[in-house]
Amino acid sequence: MKIYNTLTNSLEEFNTIKENEVNMYVCGPTVYSYIHVGNARPLIVFDTLRRYLEYRGYDVNFAQNFTDIDDKMINRANEEGVTVKELAAKFIKAYEDDAKALNVLPADFKPRATDHIGDIIKMIKTLEAKGLAYKTEDGVYFDTLAYEKYGKLSGRKLEDMKSGARVAVDENKKAPSDFALWKSEKPGEPSWGSPWGKGRPGWHIECSAMSMKYLGETFDIHGGGTDLIFPHHENEIAQSEGTTDKPFVNYWMHNGHINVNNEKMSKSLGNFFTIPDIAEKFDLEVLRFFMLGVHYRSQVNFSFELMEQSNQGLNRLYTAKLRWEDMAQDGSPSDEMKEAVQKAKDSFISDMDVDLNTAGALGALFELVRSANFLLDTSNNGADAKLALDTLNELSDVLGILYRDMRVLPDDVKELAQKRVQARADKNWALSDELRDRINEMGYIVEDTSDGQKVKKK
RNA sequence: GGCGCCAUAGCCAAGCGGUAAGGCAGAGGUCUGCAAAAUCUCCAUCACCAGUUCGAUUCUGGUUGGCGCCUCCA
Numbered sequence: 001m002k003i004y005n006t007l008t009n010s011l012e013e014f015n016t017i018k019e020n021e022v023n024m025y026v027c028g029p030t031v032y033s034y035i036h037v038g039n040a041r042p043l044i045v046f047d048t049l050r051r052y053l054e055y056r057g058y059d060v061n062f063a064q065n066f067t068d069i070d071d072k073m074i075n076r077a078n079e080e081g082v083t084v085k086e087l088a089a090k091f092i093k094a095y096e097d098d099a100k101a102l103n104v105l106p107a108d109f110k111p112r113a114t115d116h117i118g119d120i121i122k123m124i125k126t127l128e129a130k131g132l133a134y135k136t137e138d139g140v141y142f143d144t145l146a147y148e149k150y151g152k153l154s155g156r157k158l159e160d161m162k163s164g165a166r167v168a169v170d171e172n173k174k175a176p177s178d179f180a181l182w183k184s185e186k187p188g189e190p191s192w193g194s195p196w197g198k199g200r201p202g203w204h205i206e207c208s209a210m211s212m213k214y215l216g217e218t219f220d221i222h223g224g225g226t227d228l229i230f231p232h233h234e235n236e237i238a239q240s241e242g243t244t245d246k247p248f249v250n251y252w253m254h255n256g257h258i259n260v261n262n263e264k265m266s267k268s269l270g271n272f273f274t275i276p277d278i279a280e281k282f283d284l285e286v287l288r289f290f291m292l293g294v295h296y297r298s299q300v301n302f303s304f305e306l307m308e309q310s311n312q313g314l315n316r317l318y319t320a321k322l323r324w325e326d327m328a329q330d331g332s333p334s335d336e337m338k339e340a341v342q343k344a345k346d347s348f349i350s351d352m353d354v355d356l357n358t359a360g361a362l363g364a365l366f367e368l369v370r371s372a373n374f375l376l377d378t379s380n381n382g383a384d385a386k387l388a389l390d391t392l393n394e395l396s397d398v399l400g401i402l403y404r405d406m407r408v409l410p411d412d413v414k415e416l417a418q419k420r421v422q423a424r425a426d427k428n429w430a431l432s433d434e435l436r437d438r439i440n441e442m443g444y445i446v447e448d449t450s451d452g453q454k455v456k457k458k
Numbered sequence: 459g460g461c462g463c464c465a466u467a468g469c470c471a472a473g474c475g476g477u478a479a480g481g482c483a484g485a486g487g488u489c490u491g492c493a494a495a496a497u498c499u500c501c502a503u504c505a506c507c508a509g510u511u512c513g514a515u516u517c518u519g520g521u522u523g524g525c526g527c528c529u530c531c532a
Contacts, residue, residue: 009462027532035532042532072530155461156528203530225532230461232531255532256463257525264526293471293481299464299525309470309482316481319495347479351472360472363480370480370497377497429491436493447494454495 001056003221004297004355006229006252007153011355014251016220022058024050024221025211025249027228028110030067031091032076034274035098037287037302038225038258038265044288045255045296045356046223047104048400052352055398063109063214066092070203074189084190088112098275101284103400109214113206117192120201120209123243124181124194132242133181136172140182140196145175147238153252154230179235181205204235208248212240222249226256256299273302282307289314289401292358313366315458317396318406320369322456324389329382336375337384341391344368348395358399365395406457413444417455420446424453 001014016022026046029035035043046062053060067073068088077087092112099106113120124140127133132147133140144150151157180202185191191198211219217240224233233252240248257264260271278287281304290310294300344364351360372388375381396402409417420435436446439455447454 029532030530038532040532045532070530154527157460226463227527227531230528257532259525262524266531290470295472297463298471301470306470306482312483313470313481323495351479357472359470359481360479363472366480373496374498424491427491433492445494448490448492449495 001353002355003251003253005250006254007249009155012251016058017216017218017250020058021061022053022221023061023063023215023219024053024223025063025065025207025215025219026107026222027207027224027232028064028066029091029095030070030072031088031095032072033091034094034276036265036275037260037273037278040098040102040275040287041258041291041296041300042223042225042255043099043102043104044291044400046253047102048292048358048398049221049223049253049356050105051398051400052356061109061215062105062107063111063211064107065207065210066095066110066112067203067206068092068112068114069190069200078188085114088114098284101275101279102288103285103403105400109210111210111214113201113210114190116206116210116213117194117201119213120205121182121194123205123209123239124196126243127181127239130242132238134174135196137184138172139180139184139199139202141173141178142181142235142238142242143174144177144179144238147242149241150177150238151234153234153237156230156234177231179204179231181239204232205239207232208236208240208243211236212244212248217244217246217248219249221251221253223253223255226254229254253296255296259299259301261303262301278307282311283404285401285404286311286314289362292362292399292401295359296356314401317365317369317392317402318404318456320373321389321392321396321402322406322454324372324376324385324392326451326454327376327380327382327385328389329386331381331383331386333383333387334375334379334381337372337381337387340371340375341368341387344371344391345395348398352398361395361399365392365399368392368395404457409444409455410442413439413442413455416442417446417453421453424448 002011003014005012026042029039050060050062069084073084073087077084080087124133127142128140132143134143182194182196183199183202185198189200191200237248259265260273263271265272275284278284286307290307293310344367348361348364351357351364368388368391376385416435416439420432423432423435439446443458444455445458
């Protein structure tokens with residue numbers, strides 16, 4: 001298996017630290033609002049990676065944090081007239097609901113920054129003792145000039161950054177690239193006691209402290225969006241390796257961003273879609289399928305038109321799945337089907353093995369559908385249908401799709417469907433067509449097959 | 459100014475040295491009460507120029523056109 005490592009900017013053979021075990025950490029959300037389509041990408045990408053690693057036999061320990069204290073949290077809590085804690089509770093719940101709807105498996109560890117203040121303080125003390133941190137009036141800062149390896153992830157040099165026009169000027173800091181480890185208390189803000197006075201942790205330090213606490217001082221994979229490479233992940237490396245003098249992470253993986261109408265999503269442009277916005281128009285499985293259709297490192301353009309295309313593609317998969325379920329029987333499958341299934345599996349794995357090529361893997365699924373349908377059209381072999389179905393289920397489960405039950409029908413739909421069966425028996429085509437249209441308007445599709453009428457969700 | 463990415467059919471998208479997976483949309487055939495589903499057939503020389511090579515969409519250089527990061531951000 002190969003993984004593209006941002007640290008070396010190259011495709012590398014994936015070797016774990018412990019045999020058959022993968023420890024991975026993905027930066028989670030700041031829980032001050034509903035997540036948007038962009039936030040959904042790392043969720044889907046790294047959940048798929050986790051599923052694939054498990055499929056390949058690894059024991060995966062997956063940690064994802066919640067940032068439940070920072071400027072955005074404080075501002076939003078004030079705006080809404082609630083405490084930071086209440087705000088966090090509300091949006092952690094919303095996040096977990098969305099993750100579930102996206103068929104994302106729960107992380108093994110879901111640490112919150114505010115539950116780890118002690119670990120964070122301990123780490124800052126070590127950095128201070130090693131001369132990598134210094135105290136100012138408004139907090140404690142990491143001394144980037146004192147840490148010679150600063151910039152190794154992003155490939156940035158401190159000199160280059162100084163020439164940039166947009167580096168914030170701060171009188172208290174020794175260098176513009178220095179970042180806060182601890183922020184001194186301001187009136188009305190939540191705070192915790194520390195050797196540097198009351199205050200709260202800076203943003204970057206929580207990920208270092210919590211990831212190492214749950215996964216070890218050196219772990220296998222750390223993921224997040226490309227925008228986090230600098231400064232967040234760069235800073236995590238500096239803090240962590242500065243503290244332990246050991247390599248922090250072996251493989252850094254970054255997913256590309258999502259654009260809307262070819263523009264970066266932003267509130268000022270108003271091209272912002274939250275997950276609840278999307279769920280109004282499409283089942284979130286469609287969003288997952290849509291994202292799997294593009295390599296995770298590429299930028300993707302989001303639009304509802306593309307969602308419709310994806311919905312159609314997903315439907316093709318579901319149609320095959322339901323058809324095979326109806327046909328499946330125990331028995332020994334034909335050599336032709338065995339061969340078709342093996343081919344699909346091989347190509348699925350060889351695609352996924354190279355830096356999680358989910359788009360290619362999806363292609364393997366569609367090829368399985370075509371070749372199996374072709375065989376079933378003539379053979380009508382129940383054992384073949386079962387083999388094809390089992391394979392489809394196995395592979396689609398790795399991608400986290402085809403999990404919805406498309407057969408559940410509301411009573412009113414069922415009733416109309418029943419009437420239509422009678423109408424057809426009576427050869428009353430006009431009534432039969434009318435009923436089909438009505439069922440259609442309710443969001444269900446009616447098909448007449450050789451074994452009778454089938455009704456399913458659109 | 460610094461760092462980096464991308465350019466494949468109407469749309470989306472894999473592939474990345476040996477003459478282009480897959481999906482959506484479209485056209486035609488089979489099947490069907492009609493449809494739907496399924497299936498078969500058809501639908502691209504990979505932005506442009508130059509080079510390396512027996513051979514390039516795939517490597518190198520350049521041109522043009524998009525985009526991202528450098529500030530909170532997935």
